[in-house]
Amino acid sequence: MINLLIIIFTISIIYLSVAGRFQSFINILMFQGIVLCGIAMLELKEISLANLLFILLETLVVKAIIVPYFLGKLLKKNNLTHDSTPNIPQFTSLIINSSAIIFSFILAYNLHEEHIKITYFTASVSAMFTGIFLIISRRKIITHIIGYMVLENGIFLLSLAIGAELPMIVNTGILLDLFTSVLVLGFFVSKISNTFHTVEIEKLTELKD
Amino acid sequence: MLEYFHQLSAPVQTLIIYSMGSLMICILMFLTKNKLVDSLLFIPFIGLQIYLNVMEYFEIGITKADGLEDYFKIDHLGFIFLTLTTLISIPVIIHSTVYSFSQHESKKELEVHNISLLLFIANMSGAIISCNVGLMWAFLEATTLCASMLIYHERNAEALEAAWKYVFVCSIGIALTFVGILFLGMANKSIHELNFSIEGLKLTVAHMDSIWLKLSFLFIITGYSVKIGVVPLFTVDIDAKDAAPSPVGALLSGGLMNVGILALLRFYQIFGTTDILGWMNKILIIVGILSILLAAVYLFKVANYKRMLAYSSMEHAGIALIAIASGKIGFVAAILHLIFHAFTKVSLFVQMGQVYKVFQGKNMKDIGGYFQLNPLGASVILLGIFSITALPPSGLFLSEFLIFKSLFLSERYITASILFLLLTIILAALGTKFFKLLFSPIPNTTISYQSINQWESISQWIMLLTMIYAGIAPPAFLIDFISTAVKDFPTYIPL
Numbered sequence: 001m002i003n004l005l006i007i008i009f010t011i012s013i014i015y016l017s018v019a020g021r022f023q024s025f026i027n028i029l030m031f032q033g034i035v036l037c038g039i040a041m042l043e044l045k046e047i048s049l050a051n052l053l054f055i056l057l058e059t060l061v062v063k064a065i066i067v068p069y070f071l072g073k074l075l076k077k078n079n080l081t082h083d084s085t086p087n088i089p090q091f092t093s094l095i096i097n098s099s100a101i102i103f104s105f106i107l108a109y110n111l112h113e114e115h116i117k118i119t120y121f122t123a124s125v126s127a128m129f130t131g132i133f134l135i136i137s138r139r140k141i142i143t144h145i146i147g148y149m150v151l152e153n154g155i156f157l158l159s160l161a162i163g164a165e166l167p168m169i170v171n172t173g174i175l176l177d178l179f180t181s182v183l184v185l186g187f188f189v190s191k192i193s194n195t196f197h198t199v200e201i202e203k204l205t206e207l208k209d
Numbered sequence: 210m211l212e213y214f215h216q217l218s219a220p221v222q223t224l225i226i227y228s229m230g231s232l233m234i235c236i237l238m239f240l241t242k243n244k245l246v247d248s249l250l251f252i253p254f255i256g257l258q259i260y261l262n263v264m265e266y267f268e269i270g271i272t273k274a275d276g277l278e279d280y281f282k283i284d285h286l287g288f289i290f291l292t293l294t295t296l297i298s299i300p301v302i303i304h305s306t307v308y309s310f311s312q313h314e315s316k317k318e319l320e321v322h323n324i325s326l327l328l329f330i331a332n333m334s335g336a337i338i339s340c341n342v343g344l345m346w347a348f349l350e351a352t353t354l355c356a357s358m359l360i361y362h363e364r365n366a367e368a369l370e371a372a373w374k375y376v377f378v379c380s381i382g383i384a385l386t387f388v389g390i391l392f393l394g395m396a397n398k399s400i401h402e403l404n405f406s407i408e409g410l411k412l413t414v415a416h417m418d419s420i421w422l423k424l425s426f427l428f429i430i431t432g433y434s435v436k437i438g439v440v441p442l443f444t445v446d447i448d449a450k451d452a453a454p455s456p457v458g459a460l461l462s463g464g465l466m467n468v469g470i471l472a473l474l475r476f477y478q479i480f481g482t483t484d485i486l487g488w489m490n491k492i493l494i495i496v497g498i499l500s501i502l503l504a505a506v507y508l509f510k511v512a513n514y515k516r517m518l519a520y521s522s523m524e525h526a527g528i529a530l531i532a533i534a535s536g537k538i539g540f541v542a543a544i545l546h547l548i549f550h551a552f553t554k555v556s557l558f559v560q561m562g563q564v565y566k567v568f569q570g571k572n573m574k575d576i577g578g579y580f581q582l583n584p585l586g587a588s589v590i591l592l593g594i595f596s597i598t599a600l601p602p603s604g605l606f607l608s609e610f611l612i613f614k615s616l617f618l619s620e621r622y623i624t625a626s627i628l629f630l631l632l633t634i635i636l637a638a639l640g641t642k643f644f645k646l647l648f649s650p651i652p653n654t655t656i657s658y659q660s661i662n663q664w665e666s667i668s669q670w671i672m673l674l675t676m677i678y679a680g681i682a683p684p685a686f687l688i689d690f691i692s693t694a695v696k697d698f699p700t701y702i703p704l
Contacts, residue, residue, distance in 0.1 A: 155391070173351075
C-alpha cells in the first residue's frame with residue numbers, strides 16, 4: 001500500500017514537468033499533500049496523539065488546503081492562467097525529469113545501506129530535483145513558489161525515510177517557518193505584480209554591480 | 210499558571226521571561242497608536258536582551274532541566290556570540306530609530322520595521338543558545354523571514370527585488386541545510402534513539418560512514434553560505450545589504466554573519482571528531498579563498514559604497530573560514546577576527562547611512578568632499594577604512610597576524626601567499642574609492658547637501674575606539690574566555 005502511494009507520488013512529479021496551467025500545478029500540490037498524509041499515516045504505526053495531530057496539520061491542513069487555497073487566490077488576483085514560456089521545452093524537461101528519477105533509483109540502489117528504504121529515497125530525491133528544476137526552468141515567480149513547495153514535499157518524504165520522528169519542538173518550529181515563508185513569498189509576489197506589473201523573473205534586474 | 214512557573218528551574222524561567230517578554234513588546238508595538246511609544250518600546254527590549262545575556266553567563270556549561278535538556282544549552286562559544294549580538298544590537302536599534310524618524314514614516318511602516326527588527330534579534334539569540342541542530346535551523350529560517358521584511362522597508366522597486374530574492378534563495382538554501390541534517394539522521398539509523406542535539410550527534414558520528422558525513426557537510430555549508438554571505442550563495446546577501454536601510458545592513462553584516470558562522474562551527478565541532486576533518490578543512494579553504502577572490506574583483510568594479518562594504522564582509526567571512534580551517538591557534542584568531550570585524554563593520558555601515566543622508570545617492574562617482582561636510586563622521590570613515598583593511602592600530606591587524614601565523618604553523622604556505630596577495634588588492638580597492646569620498650572636492654551639482662547632526666557619529670567612535678583598544682592591549686579575560694571556548698576543537702593549541 002505504501003509502495004503504491006509512493007509510486008503515485010512519483011507519477012505526480014512527472015506530471016509536474018509537463019504541466020502548463022497554474023491550476024494544474026495547484027491541483028498537484030493538493031494531491032501530493034493528501035498522498036503524503038496517507039504515506040505518513042501508514043508508515044508511522046506507533047504514533048502518539050500529539051504527533052498524529054501534527055502530521056495531519058502539516059500534510060492535510062497546510063500542504064493540501066491552506067497553501068493551494070492561498071496560491072489560487074494569488075492567481076485570481078493577478079489574472080494568471082498559464083506559465084506559457086518555459087526556458088526549456090516541456091518535452092525536454094519531461095525527459096530530464098524522468099532520467100532524474102531513474103538516476104536517483106540507481107543511486108539509492110547502489111548505496112548498499114540496509115536501513116535506507118529505496119522507494120522513499122528515490123521518490124524524495126527526485127521530488128527535490130524536480131522542485132529545483134522547476135525553479136530554474138520556469139520564468140513566472142508563482143511557479144517558483146510551487147517549485148519550492150515540491151522541494152519541501154521531497155524533504156518531508158526524506159524525513160519519513162529516516163523513520164525516526166524529530167522532536168515535537170523542532171517540528172513545530174519547522175512547520176511555523178514553512179507556513180510563514182509561503183505567506184511572505186505570496187506577499188512579495190502580489191507586491192511585485194503591483195510594482196513591476198509583471199510576474200516574470202526577467203524584469204527583476206534593478207540590482208546589479 | 211503562576212504556580213507552575215515557580216516550579217520550573219531558574220534557567221527555564223529566564224527563557225520564558227525573555228520569549229514572553231519579547232512577544233508582549235511586539236504586541237504592544239502593534240497595538241499602540243503613537244510612533245514615539247512604538248520606538249520607546251525598544252528600551253524594555255534592550256533590557257530583556259541584557260537580562261538574557263547576564264543570566265546566561267551563570268548558565269555556561271550547565272544543562273537546562275524541565276524537558277529542555279536537548280534543546281537549549283549555552284557554552285563559552287555561544288556566550289561570546291550572544292554578547293556580541295547584544296552589544297551590536299544596541300547601536301543598531303538606536304540608529305534604526307533615528308533613521309525612522311528622519312524619514313517621516315507612517316505608523317504602519319514603523320511598526321512593521323520595529324517588530325521585524327525585534328524578532329530578528331530575538332531569533333538570532335535563540336539560534337545562539339540552542340544546542341539542537343534542528344532547533345537552530347528553525348531559528349535561522351525565522352531570521353530570514355524577519356530580515357526580508359526589514360529589507361523591504363524602503364518599499365521601492367529595488368528593495369522589493371532584493372527582499373524577494375533574499376527570502377526565496379534563503380529559503381531554498383536553508384532547505385538544503387535541512388537535507389544535510391536529515392542525511393545525518395539517515396546514516397544514524399542503527400542507533401535506536403535519534404538525537405539531534407550537538408552532544409548526541411558527537412557521540413553518534415563516530416559510527417557513521419564518511420561518505421554520508423561528507424555529503425551532509427556539503428549540503429550544510431551550501432545552505433548556510435547564504436547566511437554567512439560567502440560562495441556559493443552570496444549574491445542575495447550582497448543585494449540585501451545594499452537595498453536594506455543602513456542599520457539593518459549593519460545587523461546583517463555584524464550579527465547574522467556571525468550567527469551563520471557559529472552554526473557552521475557547531476557542525477565543524479561535530480564532524481571534527483571523525484576522519485573527514487582534513488577534507489572538511491580543504492572545503493573551508495576553497496570556500497574562503499573563492500570568496501575573498503570574488504570580493505577583491507568586485508571591490509574594484511562596483512561604485513556603490515554599500516555594496517563595497519557588503520563585499521568587504523564577504524572577504525572577512527572568508528578570512529574567518531580560512532582561519533578555522535588552519536586550526537591550531539586559528540580558532541582563537543577567527544573568533545577575535547569576527548568580534549573586531551563586527552564592531553568595525555557596524556560602525557562603517559551606520560556611518561554610510563549618514564553619507565546617504567547627506568548626498569542622497571549611493572554612487573561613489575557622484576560624491577566627494579565628505580570631510581568638509583561632516584568632519585566627525587568623515588573621521589569615522591577614515592579610521593574605519595584603516596581598521597577594516599587591517600592596518601595597525603586596528604584590532605583586525607592583530608587577528609589577521611594571528612591567522613597568518615596559524616597558516617604558517619599548519620604549513621599552508623600557498624594559501625597564506627594567495628591570501629596575502631588578495632588582501633593587498635582589497636586594501637588598494639577600498640583605499641582609493643573611500644579616500645575619494647573623503648578628500649576629493651565637493652562635486653558641483655544642484656543638489657543641496659543636507660546638514661547632519663554631528664552627535665550621530667558618537668556611537669561609531671565608541672565602537673571603533675573599543676575595538677582598537679582591544680586590538681592593542683587585548684584584555685586577558687577576553688583571550689582566556691575565547692581560549693576556553695575553542696579548547697575542544699581538533700588540533701587546537703593555546704596561543
